[in-house]
Amino acid sequence: xxxxxxxxxxxxxxxxxxxxxxENGRVLMMAWMNATALEKTIETGKTHFWSRSRQKxxxxxxxxxxxxxxxxxxxxxxxxxxxxxxxxxxxxxxEGYRSCFFTSIKDQGKKTGNH
Numbered sequence: 083x084x085x086x087x088x089x090x091x092x093x094x095x096x097x098x099x100x101x102x103x104x105e106n107g108r109v110l111m112m113a114w115m116n117a118t119a120l121e122k123t124i125e126t127g128k129t130h131f132w133s134r135s136r137q138k139x140x141x142x143x144x145x146x147x148x149x150x151x152x153x154x155x156x157x158x159x160x161x162x163x164x165x166x167x168x169x170x171x172x173x174x175x176x177e178g179y180r181s182c183f184f185t186s187i188k189d190q191g192k193k194t195g196n197h
Contacts, residue, residue: 086117090162096132097164101142101174103181104153104167110174111182113142115164120155127152129166148172 091097096114103110113131115123119139122130129142129150143149150168157164175182179193186194 085157086120088161089117089120089157089164090160091116094134096134097162099129099131099164099166101129101150102165102167103170105169108181109183110150110168110170110180120164123152123166124155129168142174143171146172146176148174150174 089097095116097116097120099113099115099120100109101111101113102108113129114134115130116132119130119132122139122141126141129152131140131142132138133140141149149171150166151171153167153169155164155166170180173180175184177184184193
């Protein structure tokens with residue numbers, strides 16, 4: 083695939099993927115992909131990632147049912163980060179929040195997201 087040649091995977095063969103709500107632009111989460119996870123994401127229309135801690139592939143929502151339907155997938159000008167816009171079903175965060183980015187540094191750890 084031509085797009086894979088344009089991407090810069092790190093030494094572990096991974097690239098960061100920022101997952102964004104296609105409806106409102108909110109960043110939902112960040113996870114790692116390798117070439118296989120990215121190809122599987124594009125083929126199925128559902129987000130797939132590589133778990134560094136478990137050393138295995140996983141599909142978002144495979145156990146929770148909170149899936150992500152891919153609307154668009156793009157890479158940045160340097161080819162070292164992916165931006166994947168999705169239609170999020172349920173919470174994106176494993177703690178039940180809509181976004182994984184719910185703790186405010188400015189507000190000294192106050193939870194700012196929807197649970």
